[in-house]
Amino acid sequence: MLDTVAEAWSKSNGGASVWADPTVTFLDPFTKSGVFLREITRRLTDGLESAIPDLEERVDHILTKQVFGIGITRLTALLARRSLYCSKDATGRHSIAKNFVRDWGNVWFERIEHTWVGDRCGYCPATRATFDRDSELETHAYALTHTSNVKKRLAQMFGADVQFDVIIGNPPYQLSDAGFGASATPIYQHFVRQAIALDPRVVSMVTPSRWFSGGKGLDDFREEMLADTRIRYLGDFPKLFDVFDGAKIRGGVSYFLWDASYDGPCTVQTFVSGHAAGPPAVRYLGEYDVLVRNNAAVSILEKVRNVNEPSFESTMPRRKTFGWSTTFHGSDTPEELVDPVKIFGSRRVSWLESDAIDAGVELVSKWKVLMTAAQGTSAAVETKFLSKPILAGPGSACTDTYILAGAFSDELTANRLDSYLRTRFVRFLVSLRKITQHANRDVYSFVPAVPLDREWTDEALYERYGLSATEIEFVESQVAAHD
Numbered sequence: 001m002l003d004t005v006a007e008a009w010s011k012s013n014g015g016a017s018v019w020a021d022p023t024v025t026f027l028d029p030f031t032k033s034g035v036f037l038r039e040i041t042r043r044l045t046d047g048l049e050s051a052i053p054d055l056e057e058r059v060d061h062i063l064t065k066q067v068f069g070i071g072i073t074r075l076t077a078l079l080a081r082r083s084l085y086c087s088k089d090a091t092g093r094h095s096i097a098k099n100f101v102r103d104w105g106n107v108w109f110e111r112i113e114h115t116w117v118g119d120r121c122g123y124c125p126a127t128r129a130t131f132d133r134d135s136e137l138e139t140h141a142y143a144l145t146h147t148s149n150v151k152k153r154l155a156q157m158f159g160a161d162v163q164f165d166v167i168i169g170n171p172p173y174q175l176s177d178a179g180f181g182a183s184a185t186p187i188y189q190h191f192v193r194q195a196i197a198l199d200p201r202v203v204s205m206v207t208p209s210r211w212f213s214g215g216k217g218l219d220d221f222r223e224e225m226l227a228d229t230r231i232r233y234l235g236d237f238p239k240l241f242d243v244f245d246g247a248k249i250r251g252g253v254s255y256f257l258w259d260a261s262y263d264g265p266c267t268v269q270t271f272v273s274g275h276a277a278g279p280p281a282v283r284y285l286g287e288y289d290v291l292v293r294n295n296a297a298v299s300i301l302e303k304v305r306n307v308n309e310p311s312f313e314s315t316m317p318r319r320k321t322f323g324w325s326t327t328f329h330g331s332d333t334p335e336e337l338v339d340p341v342k343i344f345g346s347r348r349v350s351w352l353e354s355d356a357i358d359a360g361v362e363l364v365s366k367w368k369v370l371m372t373a374a375q376g377t378s379a380a381v382e383t384k385f386l387s388k389p390i391l392a393g394p395g396s397a398c399t400d401t402y403i404l405a406g407a408f409s410d411e412l413t414a415n416r417l418d419s420y421l422r423t424r425f426v427r428f429l430v431s432l433r434k435i436t437q438h439a440n441r442d443v444y445s446f447v448p449a450v451p452l453d454r455e456w457t458d459e460a461l462y463e464r465y466g467l468s469a470t471e472i473e474f475v476e477s478q479v480a481a482h483d
Helices: 002-012 035-047 055-066 074-085 150-158 188-197 219-227 295-306 411-422 424-431 458-464 469-478
Strands: 026-031 067-071 166-169 202-208 231-237 253-259 266-272 281-283 340-344 349-353 367-372 390-392 396-398 402-408
Touching (some): 002 035, 002 231, 002 253, 026 035, 026 074, 035 055, 035 067, 035 074, 150 188, 188 219, 295 424, 295 469, 340 390, 367 396, 367 411, 390 411, 424 458
Parallel strands (some): 026 067, 231 266
Antiparallel strands (some): 202 253, 231 253, 266 281, 367 390
């Protein structure tokens, strides 16, 4: 990330080195161990040698005038100070900074309280029941996001004359009471917005990549990011554990570089297992309503869209077709029922009297193709993206565990849709929108609604959309065949 900052700075400042400028200021507004601040200091120490030859004077200048941090907890602030100053007390005898008059130096932390509006915080998703705590526990009310005037807040911390040129770091992703994994409520988007609101010259942050496809309160943020032509670079790591070993962040993580002086397309680079997955591509992020993260996929998607067919999503029956939640179950056996309807539900099949069905009654008698609304995986990289379809005959219905992909009067057409949804081609197009285990209707937006007048195979679809041998190889390298 720091290499990317240096490259962007050089391009925007006539080849000048950010590490050789004694006036540039850096802020990590959510420092943990202090790794960003320490590495910035190391690079400045080398880069400023000619400008400030004396090592002790140079280090003191960097630590007191150029490098700043905000701890996310009291403990991380102490860790960052010890990492940066070699002492948790910046004025102590072991500190390598010699001119601080405050023991916290330039790594600030004070306990911030949530602003309760009813049962929730007015600035974040925190609930009063969990985070209205005594002074012995952290509130996790972060200084950067719990204010309506972020410039005023930072002026109170570091002084009104400090303007930050580079804001960089790894923000908190979610609150501990907001759920886990794909179900958690994200908060990192608030840090990105507040950092940009400080009018820096450069912002670089590592975040989960779920914002690429939105959802969970990220739709507005996704639209803002895709439309922002100041994002100069995006490095994407879709594979679990590639960046944070042991941290199961579905959809992977990415880092971006936002450059206030830049206006143009973004350089997008995908990395897998520590290596670049093909060459970088220079493209505008807002070409589609979601970010198509793999550069090699863009040409394939363009070929599909050029045929100008309706989206498969637009042909699917309405959401929550029968109105039952995922927890609904009927009778375990049909024997005692007069006119039993087979209900496909979570982990099992149950039965219900036909006259007890209130919604989707007209679909009960049809042949139906069902898709699971979630496709989980324990693999490090998902390779199938959709579960196998379920062909449900007349006299059946389903809970919201499933999405109704199609309903037909005849079995033959249902079988053709079943075959189509099993193809690698369809699942590849789904993968461009499906960044977590959720497989809601919108993941089918890039899938074309082909005529079901024949049985579709991958080979027939490759030919229909004119995929090259290289593109076919890429599709099949990304998506595993169903057994």
